[in-house]
Amino acid sequence: MVTLTDIKDKLTEANLKITHQRLVIYEALLKCMNHPTAEYIYDKIKEDNPSVSLGTVHKTLDKFVEVDLAKKVLSTDHLKRFDANISKHNHIYLENSKEIIDYHDEELQQIILDYLKKKKLNNIKIKDVQLQINADKIDKKLSVSIK
């Protein structure tokens, strides 16, 4: 688990000042498991912090990515999505429900990396791999009514 002190340390380490906004934004990002956009985060925090501006949320999230406190998530819409979980993991794109959920699987990651290592791709230095699993959510109640 990431603690407040961890975040503060990370920020300091990256020569970033510790500000209220950054802590609030990071906290919100950690809580959101849905790979939020800047706007989503903004909506979440503005109840308790009305003074935080949308522009700052954008700038802050970009900074977090720069400093490895967050990652950008791939998406097919034209929105920038973020993820506080920087550990290696995969994403399941549920097409019917439009959700993007995490799928952790160390073993699978290793299998893929080992396979690619054997292949020796030329002129490319692999940094990490991420699996995109496209699927449909099976809703038990729903599946009855759909033929």
Add this chain to the structure above:
Amino acid sequence: MVTLTDIKDKLTEANLKITHQRLVIYEALLKCMNHPTAEYIYDKIKEDNPSVSLGTVHKTLDKFVEVDLAKKVLSTDHLKRFDANISKHNHIYLENSKEIIDYHDEELQQIILDYLKKKKLNNIKIKDVQLQINADKIDKKLSVSIK
């Protein structure tokens, strides 16, 4: 390989009229191996077809996705990218050069699918998987000057 007749058939099959614009746009999409945006396609075709409008390119590409003539490609920028190659394949995201290139590997696809089948993920019906390989391009000339 996809021929002109194939496209026409596909269009007819989906109850779409065969228009000059659609053929031109599809041809351009096939030629672009870089997973182009609507704007990129627009630039490519407007030399020979000055009358085609950007709005139409957007609408047409969306239609193609609807009809399975094209696929949306995931990206971290906030752009919609398309791909005429609807066969199952993986993408290598070259972070330093901002390119997205294809990586075909039937064997790897199979390994992953087999692995996931064994896992039996609940409440999810997997449609396909796609590997995102994040990497840096190694430019021989460049690597000398960078320490």
Add this chain to the structure above:
DNA sequence: CTCGCTGCAAACAGTTTGCATCCGC
């Protein structure tokens, strides 16, 4: 002839930028 497709332009949404002010260190 009809209905779907296109071109155009205006509207929209999300992101970025510039700058004066603020505040962590």
Add this chain to the structure above:
DNA sequence: GCGGATGCAAACTGTTTGCAGCGAG
């Protein structure tokens, strides 16, 4: 007090929408 961070608003970029006219079937 200095320099980076913030808030605000305006500018930008890419996408979507609405509608009149066009053209494939």
